[in-house]
Amino acid sequence: MKAMKLLLPSLLLLGLLSGCWDTKELNDVAFVTGVAVEQGEDAKFKVTVGVANASQLNVQKSEGNTPSVTFSLEGNSISELLDKMNVGLTRELRFSHTRTLVIGEEVAREGISGFLDYLERSGQFRNNFTMLIAQNISAADILKTTFPIQKIPSLKVHNQSSTLFEQWGGAPDMKLSDFIAALTSRGRQPVAEALTIVGTPKQGQSVENNKKLEPESLITLVGLAVFKEDKLIGYLNLEETRNYVWTQDLIQTTLTVPCGEEKYIDVRILNSKSTIHANYDGETPNFQVEIVAESFLNGTQCKDNLEKIETYKKFEKDIEEMVETMILNTVTKVQEEYEVDIFGFGEVMRRQHYQRFEAVKDQWDEQFSKADIDITANIFLRRAGTSNKSFLTEDE
Amino acid sequence: MQRELVEKISLTQLFILVSAFLFGSAIVVGIGGEAKQDSWIAVIVACLLSIIPVWFYTFLLSRIPEKNLFEIMEIVLGKVISKVFILLYILYFFYVSARVLRDFGELIVGDMLVNTPIEVISITFMLFVAYILYLGLEVLGRFSEIYAPYLMGSIFAIGILLLFSRELHVKNVMPILPEGIGPVIGTVFPELITFPFGELVAFMMILPYASKVRYAGKTTIFALIVSGLILAYSSFVQIATLGPEAKLRSKFPLLTATGEISLWDFIERVDLIIIFVVMFGILVKVSIFFYGGLKGLELVFNRPYRAFIYPMAMIIAFMSIIISKNFAEHISEGISMVPWIIHFPFQFGIPLLLFPFVLWKAKVLKSEGKKR
DSSP: OHHHHHHHHHHHHHGGGGGGTTOOOGGGEEEEEEEEEEEOSSSSEEEEEEEEOGGGGSTTTOOSOOSEEEEEEEESOHHHHHHHGGGTOSSEEEOTTOOEEEEEHHHHHHOOHHHHHHHHHHSSSOSOSEEEEEOSSOHHHHTTOOOSSSOSHHHHHHHHHHHHHHHTOOSOOOBHHHHHHHHHOTTOOOEEEEEEEEEOGGGGGSGGGGGSSSOSEEEEEEEEEEEETTEEEEEEOHHHHHHHHHHSOOOEEEEEEEEETTEEEEEEEEEEEEEEEEEEETTEEEEEEEEEEEEEEEEESSOOOTTSHHHHHHHHHHHHHHHHHHHHHHHHHIIIIIOOOTTOHHHHHHHHOHHHHHHHGGGHHHHHHTOEEEEEEEEEEEEOTTOSSOTTSOOO | OOOOOOOOBOHHHHHHHHHHHHHTTHHHHOSOGGGGGGHHHHHHHHHHHHHHHHHHHHHHHHHSTTOOHHHHHHHHHOHHHHHHHHHHHHHHHHHHHHHHHHHHHHHIIIIIOTTSOHHHHHHHHHHHHHHHHHHOHHHHHHHHHHHHHHHHHHHHHHHHHHHHTTOOOGGGGOSSSTTTTHHHHHHIIIIIHHTTGGGGGGGGGTGGGBSSHHHHHHHHHHHHHHHHHHHHHHHHHHHHHHHHHHHHHOSSHHHHHHTTOEETTTEEOOHHHHHHHHHHHHHHHHHHHHHHHHHHHHHHHTSOGGGTHHHHHHHHHHHHHHTOSSHHHHHHIIIIIIIIIIIHIIIIIHHHHHHHHHHHHHHHHHHHHHHO
């Protein structure tokens, strides 16, 4: 009986060990940093994974070998391929640290919602990875192009795009969840970032590329990929991308504004805030986009005296005019060329005039392309760096 | 008849038990989704409306003091008829605790421990619950008292962390009530009023053991309002972070929302906090339903409830597996059948039916007392 009394609790305690059922030692797993999906030659998809080679990232242990290994497989479903990667790789793959998803152009043109569902559903992926469209090049090459400072290609691209977004606004802050939200929303169409490789992709695939002062090949961001539903329909360039971001949530940017014949001022824009008012004018929707921002002068090529209030006023007016036409041009281009509401004007309409939007929500993109857009910028030029008068200013 | 010492829980403990009970599974599975971006309003409405049934429960209990629901039934309906009702209630309590346990199992297996069999989760969890209840209600109370600050702290921290991660988009909550109050009322009845708020009927087994019974009712209602507001807050955070569509799509919206937290590339992957919150809430919820059922068994079979704990715990663990074949079945039963067929009769039907009898019996007892 006494033995029983001891035995029973110890048997019950065994149950608590089940918490370790799912453990995996760190040296049994490999972390995937990037996934590239493109059109397969024999099957629907060709999936490439970039796996971090952790020992090469440690400064003391690094032997100068590759920091990242890639492997590709072809098949019809991403999830199967990702589980099958051990055809060529040793360890169990973990996707929780995936930072980039590169999608090939052909796949994107045919529609990507098929595999986005897996990414959202699996729970293995965090949604803080960047969605990228590889323009004119093979998506897998993005995962293979090294860079000396950030050695793992997918992490490099991730950092690159988030820094560009923060510093200049040239990349959309579009994560998987945002993309899917735009896809499911009737009043918005998704966008993703587009990138390409400058130089010869083959040269970038070796660690030797890291030893050159000017890399033989370099991944560069080229702008915005515009989607209709889940299909890629076109691109916007970097400037237009910045204008797009400005209507969303721009952090800061720099503008070059003409102030005279062939002369320019450089203005740093910060604390920008855009508000949109939606309305229906009979049958045409109209939107007032109001942009309020602060700015300071980075440099000037003009002679205007920066100690005078009038100069500030003139510059402010110049900047406002430029911002207004610039953004309006981008919106008009999207309206005319692509006819998809990537700006989310429909969502604003839904928030502000729910009934009107509900009536037209199935043809929203048509409504958007005929909408009147009015942009008003209100830019405050606050100060001009560390000097007062420019040395260009002539004494009067 | 062999009965144990009567246990007492303090009012603070009661308050904590009620709120943890209400958070329970409700905070994870995402309640009031049908009301889209207005689900937080639906939660507030349901919470305020639930004051009425809860007040009614405490009123019923106060007529015949210091007796729990089953003892009142026995006094009022007589030994034989009451046994039928008590057995039905025992089934109800055990079934609901099995459902709640399944919610938890699905969360763990679906999201965290993918390779672990769900049976193992259920069994280990029930062993823990059984151990706590074997030590008694007081232990459950003290246990909750220790963990409650962490629970509240975590829930608030999630909102604040999301705010600082710039993931809280208030525009997702707009427009407020675009189609009028209709959809909100549609989710309040029958979904929200029965789950989680109506489930407080299980506290009819606990309230008589509060140390200051006179204030127990008020404490419960206060806890109900506070946790209703916190649930609404959590619902608000979910919508603002994910948007109404993604919230509806997500199995465990709060978990998905927490996944969005990312501060300075440093505070990330804090989903584990949610698992903790959920585990604690589920533990309290399962324990209280289980305790209610056990108390019923004690009354029916005239043996101390501790004798039933381990076998019953294993039966609940087993039930949690077999009540549905897959997740879809589990959820659709929870939405289409459980509220109407199971929750309504037990939460409102039988107590209402009991009401005139209790009033009559209370009067009789009072006059008898006077005669003596």
